[in-house]
Amino acid sequence: MIIDCHGHYTTAPAAHQKFRDAQVARFNDPAAPPARPGAISDDEIRETIEKNQLRLQQQRGSDLTLFSPRASAMGHHFGDEAVSLAWTRANNDLIKRVVDLYPQNFVGVCQLPQSPGVPIANSVAELTRCVSELGFIGCNLNPDPSGGHWTSPPLTDRHWYPFYERMVELDVPAMVHVSASCNANFHATGAHYINADTTAFMQFIEGDLFHDFPSLRFIIPHGGGAVPYHWGRYRGLADMLKRPPLDQHVMNNVYFDTCVYHQPGIDLLVRVIDVKNILFGSEMVGAVRGIDPTTGHYFDDTRRYIDALEIAAADKARIYEGNARRVFPRLDALLRTRGQ
Numbered sequence: 052m053i054i055d056c057h058g059h060y061t062t063a064p065a066a067h068q069k070f071r072d073a074q075v076a077r078f079n080d081p082a083a084p085p086a087r088p089g090a091i092s093d094d095e096i097r098e099t100i101e102k103n104q105l106r107l108q109q110q111r112g113s114d115l116t117l118f119s120p121r122a123s124a125m126g127h128h129f130g131d132e133a134v135s136l137a138w139t140r141a142n143n144d145l146i147k148r149v150v151d152l153y154p155q156n157f158v159g160v161c162q163l164p165q166s167p168g169v170p171i172a173n174s175v176a177e178l179t180r181c182v183s184e185l186g187f188i189g190c191n192l193n194p195d196p197s198g199g200h201w202t203s204p205p206l207t208d209r210h211w212y213p214f215y216e217r218m219v220e221l222d223v224p225a226m227v228h229v230s231a232s233c234n235a236n237f238h239a240t241g242a243h244y245i246n247a248d249t250t251a252f253m254q255f256i257e258g259d260l261f262h263d264f265p266s267l268r269f270i271i272p273h274g275g276g277a278v279p280y281h282w283g284r285y286r287g288l289a290d291m292l293k294r295p296p297l298d299q300h301v302m303n304n305v306y307f308d309t310c311v312y313h314q315p316g317i318d319l320l321v322r323v324i325d326v327k328n329i330l331f332g333s334e335m336v337g338a339v340r341g342i343d344p345t346t347g348h349y350f351d352d353t354r355r356y357i358d359a360l361e362i363a364a365a366d367k368a369r370i371y372e373g374n375a376r377r378v379f380p381r382l383d384a385l386l387r388t389r390g391q
């Protein structure tokens with residue numbers, strides 16, 4: 052079985068974006084009409100999924116995608132907490148509808164109603180709703196709800212602890228995932244995303260978070276940002292900062308996905324990072340949608356790169372399935388109920 056740990060509903064029906072547009076208009080001008088989620092039919096959802104994510108799953112040969120709202124549209128920086136909550140709930144409810152229509156192909160991962168300057172404890176209720184009521188198995192946690200200005204404390208700060216406590220109680224991991232950039236210096240997917248991945252990892256080295264939460268788990272997407280390429284730097288910094296070796300200090304709790312869009316990058320990832328810490332992911336349909344002229348294949352068709360690795364079949368199975376089932380115990384439990 053091939054589990055893609057990183058997919059977003061980037062193709063949601065137009066009524067969904069209209070709701071967001073109305074929200075933005077209302078926030079900017081209180082005289083504008085109140086925003087309410089528009090009607091979306093099951094057929095509209097089917098059309099947007101079957102032409103895109105489901106078609107690509109089938110063409111590329113993956114079986115199940117851990118599916119979350121479009122990350123770049125989370126837009127935590129915009130508006131206030133009430134705006135973020137209403138948008139977040141609409142997004143998560145839409146993911147639930149996709150999962151209900153295609154339960155064999157998608158499992159839900161939730162967005163959180165984060166907002167700059169608002170305690171993360173306020174996101175606990177939505178996480179709980181999504182996991183306990185909607186059957187989701189994980190969440191996307193934004194380390195920078197300000198959208199590129201980094202006004203929140205590091206992920207290792209006690210600010211985040213009330214949320215981590217609930218993650219541990221529910222036994223769900225978080226993917227560290229920023230949203231859009233409203234800082235012109237940082238292109239969203241080319242700079243802000245990769246910056247955040249790299250930043251989160253360094254925060255984990257500097258802090259002692261996993262001493263306080265031994266079972267807390269994070270996926271750092273986009274291949275771990277710059278971390279695998281600079282692995283010697285991070286091992287050396289851990290040593291300089293008198294932290295334990297990374298395999299004890301961080302790597303029992305942190306996983307990287309395979310959203311690296313060329314073969315040499317995947318080769319390096321697997322050579323540097325222990326296979327137990329790598330989860331298959333593609334982030335399709337997402338950040339990079341074109342065809343690589345040097346290969347003739349889509350950049351984000353990441354299965355090709357894993358298939359081409361010269362590693363044991365058992366290791367490929369861990370990347371494709373085993374590690375995801377370990378990091379997402381609720382996914383494993385769900386699949387077991389289906390005899391999978």
Ligand SMILES: [Zn+2]
Nearest residue numbers: 059122228334
């Ligand atoms: Zn993503």
